[in-house]
Amino acid sequence: MNESVDVVTVRAADTYELRRTVLRKATPSSAVAYAGDDDPETRHLAVRAGRRILAVSTWIPAPLPGEPDVPGLQLRGMATAPGARGRGYGTALLEAGRRRAEKLDVGVLWARARSSALSFYVERGFEAVGDDFIDDTSG
Structure with a gap:
């Protein structure tokens, strides 16, 4: 990466453009706000180059599904602008999320990942658990 990259906390609304562009492209839904x-306690993180948001992620304290006694931090809405992929921005967001999990002393980081993105997470230390699925909202 040649440019300066900052991971910053942003408002939920600041994530909506990339959520719409990346996560809702070619899907039946245009909904970009999440429960x-x-x-x-929810944190929305973004990678910026200058003032431009290039990647976003949302981190919500939530127990691991099926394990209500295991404190967790759920990753949602991870998206990188199409022209900004392959520059380490997604990895920077994951590292910031890991630091937040350590600060909160949660037991597990978890996400529901699309099959097309699964290798990205596995290559960065996540473990795939459960079966593939198709989400009616995001495809």
Whole structure:
């Protein structure tokens, strides 16, 4: 990366453009607001180059599904602008999320990932658990 990259906390609304462009492209839904977006403990992170937002992620304190006693931090809405992929922005967001999990002393980071993005997460230390699925909202 030749340009300066900052991971910053942003408002939920600041994530909507990339969520719409990346996560809702070619899907039946245009909904970009998620349950939990406005909870006080939720953090929306963005990678910026200058003032431009290039990648976003949302981190919501939530127990691991099926394990209500295991404190967790759920990753949602991870998106990188199409022209900004392959520059380490997604990895920077994951590292910032890991640091937040350590600060909160949660037991597990988890996400529901699209099959097309699964290798990205596995290559960065996540473990695939459960079966593939098709989400009616995001495809």
